[in-house]
Amino acid sequence: MPRTIAIGGRPVGEGHPAYVIAEIGLNHNGDVKIAKQLIDAAALAGCDAVKFQKRTPELCVPPEQRDILRETPWGVMTYMEYRYRVEFGEDQFAEIDRYCKDKGIAWFASCWDEPSVDFIERFDPPCYKMASASLTDDALFKHTVATGKPIILSTGMSTMEEIEHAVSLCNPEKLIILHATSTYPCKPEELNLRVIPVLKAKFDCPIGYSGHEVGLQTTLAAVTLGACVVERHITLDRAMWGSDQAASVEPSGFSRLVRDIRVIEAAMGDGIKRVYDSELPIRKKLRRVGNA
């Protein structure tokens, strides 16, 4: 029996409803009011969790990119100034923590450096996400594993060997692996959803999907192929300013996504061929032979 992992008491794995994560990421554009609207939308859609990103800009922005000027909704600023502008601090995360608790929705973050893990750990999240970009960052991995929390590992832009190495650093009882392709938006031809069953056969842990495509059909296909976790970016409006907005899903789309995931889960059944009682009258009416 494949492993089940509890995230904040909610079992995740085969045989359980897919754990749906609305990735807020940086789509709040540094504004807690927008973050709260996104949390509202995720809760209304029936998502299990919202997710944020946390970085220490001076550790995550390479020196050669720091002074590059950038047009932003707040005027022209350096890339470093922009990174600080969109980064939530203690007060904002405390407000988000309270808000999510009120709404009854879990929250956690991908932490892109060690001090960010220590920062988020103060809020006692139910798990951590390791972004695809961090998959080869052994020091960050070990630091995150040391929290003892489950880890959701995304595998975009990674080779199977890199994934195997990252998995070797984890406690297998607390690991979920997400298939992903790291392009924004991702073309259907590069989603390679058949990797999901390959990961399921290879690793003894729940396998999920982190999608950056346009539309919902392919995410639903990922669930059909057995994804136990689904993560999509959420936005108030795909036309909003910000690099992830266009590859995100708006609130009405998120509601349809969760609704349709639940329909697919109900429809997948157990694979045992049977005649349903509800079929018997039709069988009696339509079969010429075999109705004795």
Ligand SMILES: C=C(OP(=O)(O)O)C(=O)O
């Ligand atoms: C970028 C992230 O995730 P993914 O690699 O799944 O897109 C993230 O969680 O911060």
